[in-house]
Structures are given as structure tokens and as C-alpha cells.
Amino acid sequence: MEMTGAQMVIEAMKLEGVDTVFGYPGGAIMNVYDELYKQSDFRHILTRHEQAAVHAAEGYARATGKVGVAFVTSGPGFTNAVTGLATAYMDSIPLVVISGQVPITLIGTDAFQEIDATGISRSCTKHNYLVRSAKELPRILKEAFYLASSGRPGPVHIDIPKDVTAELAKFDYPTHVDLPTYRPTTKGNVRQIKKAAEAICSAKRPVFYLGGGIIHSGSADLVREFVNATQIPAVETLMARGTLRHDDPMLLGMVGMHGTYQANMAMSEADLMIALGPRFDDRVTGKLSEFAKHAKIIHVDIDPSSIGKLVDVDYPIVGDLKEVLEVMIPKVKEHVDPDRYQPWRDILKRYNEIHPLKYEDSEKVIKPQWVIERVGELLGEDAVISTDVGQHQMWTAQFYPFSFPRQFVTSGGLGTMGFGFPAAMGVKRARPDKVSVNFTGDGSILMNIQELVTAVESRLPVINIILNNHYLGMVRQWQTFFYEKRYAETDLSFQPDFVRLAEACGGVGYRVETKDEFDEALKDAVEKGVVAMIDVIVDRNENVLPMVPSGGTLYNMMLEFKD
Amino acid sequence: MKVERRIISVVVQNEHSVLARITGLFAARGYNIETLTVAPIPDSDMSRLTIETRGNVRVIEQIIKQLHKLIPTFKVIEHEEMIEKEMVMMKFPINESLSNIQALCEAYNGGIANVSSQHIITMVADEPKRVRHFIEAAQRFHPVEIVRGGVVAMERE
Ligand SMILES: Cc1ncc(C[n+]2csc(CCOP(=O)(O)OP(=O)(O)O)c2C)c(N)n1
């Protein structure tokens, strides 16, 4: 069938089963929006900023594993979207982002709203395309969805010149993709898997190092089975939260800069590290020369470049985690004796007794950690939790009782302030059955505050909980610890009235200064199903602890800070 | 870790900005490109790049893996047993001894490529080390211009 490039885009969305597109129109992409107007197969959500459109698509993708989709126009529309692409790229999130471009005839002439979009997105996408003719559009659209969601997932960007969206060509949507240059290895090497299984059975102090790859590959159930069968303790990275239930006795908590003492000690003293889909980020490893010094390392990852990038690996296994675990678990089960690790588990238990994750609650002022625990008690598994970036993000990762994979949506690799609210809108769209909560900071929330309008208009009831410390808290904390309290530009005492701000956009605002007020506000917001802004005034001097100072060693944590 | 010189050949799909992807990768990750040669492979929709680079074992391993990871990359060849050649053109003033220059070029598998009223242009293709030696030896004829091509390489077997 013949159709225009714009019609092809819409048709491809239908064929790919897309039910939501987040976006923002403009000159170069108007043909696509004109076709979008004529259809009713999927919903378009008009965010109020292109960055938010991409973050919302990310929230949708992170909550479901499906490909998130965003449309933006050329020039500033595209450049606004770049932070979203980079955020998704760092966390391996499957997205297809389509931007308009000036007509091919004008490319290279510094035309109005022309920017070298693929030149910019090259370094923050898994792959990108500048479409040269409508003829190649069906193949490119098909490839984009395939590339985004296969292998190590990631964002794919398609830049379509305006004349291509108007051009007529035959639409023959491919049923499958055959790229001779792209064949991700999914089956792990069986001999290597066998050797790894033997190493596990003969280790004395093994530890599971669980990473985001588990969530992407949908192998949390298998990991739970693995951990349960072996009774080997496990640490989770920020991106892996929710892999194990919070009350799993083998879970040592989060690892890394703000990880628990027992998790970081387990990494430091282990004789075998079973790394399932992590990427040895510097926020996890600390000083590399001291990292896991006594451990042999098994590393399973679908991306070969991830293996051996930072640390030498003894048992490298390239493959899809799910397929690898399906082979590895039975092999380990045959020989493993969980009792063998009892002395090791006892040691770790002692560590936790000496230095548990803790905070000092107060009746005078609300502690931010209390708010997170309280939401955990009141909503628990009924909520999907997004965050912005800063102290509140780390406290959420530490204190929220996560129960299932994809319950935690956060910008890990890029650490993008402004991510939380639009992401939580995407979450709500993808999981209408859940309460979508965004823990945010008084700094971060203002970086995409305009989305109040989107959320209200599009009926995406997100509950924003501002842990308001009147600071760019995380930066302030570093200034307290490492810069002799010179609080350069981190004091946010001057603030908007968040309650009235919410109301001005049609949402509901609550200002909270006591625990009772918080309970009432949260209950009210959940019951009414409104877009909410709960401004919780918390202790502004609270620090995220424990902490491995940047470049420090995991076994040398700062457990307390005394003035 | 010891820094070593490596020759890597990459076979890629000929498509929009594929060269930018590769040079961008080297730039973004701080890898070295000493020389780079590119040309289409006859009767195919692929091109072959030969990259001469330097780095320690871990860096070289990452370069190879990162090159593989690019979607249009078909094959990455890490050369071990290879024949390498490099080409150099040099321009000399006409008043230098033509026969001496010719003799030197012949010693390095080359010859005179052109003689005009003003200049002699020579062309030599040989192993990179021998090309270096040639350039050194040719200094006494006061070259006015030197153009080196990048390395190309082929597995011995
Ligand atoms: C876009 C962006 N700009 C700057 C930073 C650096 N940064 C990291 S945390 C932080 C403070 C965040 O403040 P707030 O949102 O109030 O959270 P808090 O730490 O107080 O909980 C800043 C400025 C960032 N991560 N992202």
C-alpha cells in the first residue's frame, strides 16, 4: 500500500502495539501530528516540555519493560529531548524517539530550527537514523523497535526530514529484522557456566552482586529461586532494587556509596562474587584497586563490553541473563550445600548487628527517612515509586520496602534531576492499577514543575512527595563533609508556595509539618486520586549515611558524621 | 600496564555517518587513533577501515568490544600475523639529484611518480617501519612536502 512517511509512522505505532506516545509538536513534525490527529488507536499525551516527554516515555518503559515512545520537533524540540535520551542510555532503557527535521533540501544550510540531531544523539543512543526517503522508513521503524528492546536495551532515535513525512512510498512493514551486523549473544558458553557453577559450590564466602540487567531481562524470579536454593547472601545495586523482596533473609541491602555496612563488607570480604547484570559503576565499587580484592568474579552480562571493562573477571559469561540462569541454576542445585555458607552468613549478620541501616527519629521535626518508611507501611506493594535525584533518592533506595521488580523507577547512571515527576506520569499511564508516587526534592521538582499541567489535564494522578529540606541537600551534604560547610549556592530557603503552585495548575497541594498531617495528606490524595503535591518540611540537616566518600574503599565507610 | 601499538581492521556497513560513529567512539572514550584508512570493499555494501592505535591490554580489549557493539559493524579483525603496508609521497626540488632519489626509492620498493619543471614526486609503499627509515634517509634531498597514507593490513593466512 502507498502512503506518506507520516502515515507510516502512525501505522508502525499500531503494528508495534504502542498504546501511548508522549510528545510535543512543532513545524518539522506537523505532518506526523496531522496523521496522529486522525487516528484513535493510541493516545498522545502532550507534556509541557520535550525533556518531560522523553522521561515520561522512560517511566512507561521502566515500569513495564515495553518500548517507550516520544515525538518531538526539530531544533529546540530535539535538543530539549537530549537529556531524556542520555538518561535512558545510561540506564539501558528501551525507547524510540522520533524527531522532525528540516526538509532534506534544506539540510546543511543552517535552516530555521535545523540542528545536526543525529550528530548530537550519536553518543547518547544505542543507535540513530537520519531518514533519507520514505522508502526506507518502514525498515528503519521496524529496526528501531527491535534494536531498542533486544540485546542490551537502549534508546533509538529517528530523525525524519519534513519532506520525507510528506513523501509517498510503498508501505510494507517487515515482519522481522535480519541485521547481519547485529546478533546479540544470548546463550552463555556452557563450559564457562559449568565452571562458574563449580566455583559457587566450592566457595566459602560467595555473594550475589545483583544489577539492573536482572530487571531488563525479566529474570528476577529466577534470581529469587537461585538465592533461595543456595542461601547465598545478595547485594543489590540501585538499579536492581526490587529484585529480591525487602524481607528476603538473604538480602543484605543496597551496595555502594550509600549501601549498607553489611553489603559493602560482604563485597570486600567475599571469596567469590556472582555478578548478575551489574556494570561495576564507580558509585558501587569505590576505589577499584581495593574492590573485591579477595574475590574471584563471575560476571554475566549480555553486553561483552561491560565485562572486564573495569575489573578483571575470572568467569566471563556473555549472554541473556535469563537463558544463562536457566542453565546455571540446575547445575548449582545439583551440588550446592547451603549449610556450607553458614559461617559466612553468621559473619555478615554480626556486621549488620554492629552497624545496621538506621536513622534517629524525632518527634519535633519530621525525618525524611520516616516519610519513606511511612509510605512503605501505608502503600507498600500498591505503589510504584519514582524519584528525582539527591538525598531523597538515596533514602528512598535505602528505606522503601520494595517487593517486586520495576517497582522502583530512578535515574541511576545519569542522575537527572527533573526525571521523577514526568517518569511517574509514564508509570501511572503504564500501571493505572498502582499508586504512582514520586519522592522528590525541593530542588529537583522545579526542574519539570510545568508537568503539573500535563498530569492534571491528562488525568495522570501522580503523588509528588517533596522531602523539603530547603537545600540542594546532596550537594549541601558534600559541602558539609568535604568543603568545611561553605554552602555555595545550595541554600533553597527562598521557595515557591508549593501548595498554591499545585492548585494553580488544578492539582491539590498539602503542606505537612507533623506526622499526623502527613498521614492525612497521603490518605486524602490516594482516596481522591488527584495530582498531588505533598510538601513535607523535613529536618534540613539530615545526611545520607553510611557513605563511602568518592574514590574511597567499600570497607572504610563513614558511618556517622559528628560536627 | 604496558602500552602497545595495534592494528585493527573493521568491516562496516556503508551507511550514513558510519565513519563518524567510529571516530566519535574513539574521541568520546579517549582512545588513540594514530592512523586511519577507509575505503569501500569492491562489489559489496561494506567498507573496510584500518585503524592504527595504542593502548594497554584493557584499553585495546575495550576498543575491540566497543567497535563490535556499534550496530553497523560487521567484523572486527585484531591483527596478529599480518602484512602491513603504508604509503608515502614526497616532493623534492628539481635541483636535487634525480638518479640518487630514484635509487633510494627503489631500495624501498618505490619510484618516481612525477617530474615537473619545479618538483620531483616520489612514491613508496612499504612496512611502516621501513617507510620511517625511508623518510629519514630522504631528508638529505631536502623534501618540501611529505604525505603519508595510513596503514593497511591483511592477515598472513
Ligand atoms: C540536572 C542536574 N543538575 C544538577 C545535578 C547535581 N545535583 C545532584 S543532587 C542535587 C541536589 C538535589 O536537591 P533536591 O532535589 O532538593 O534533593 P535533596 O538532595 O535535597 O534531597 C544536585 C544539584 C543533577 N544531579 N542533575
Ligand SMILES: [Mg+2]
Ligand atoms: Mg532538597
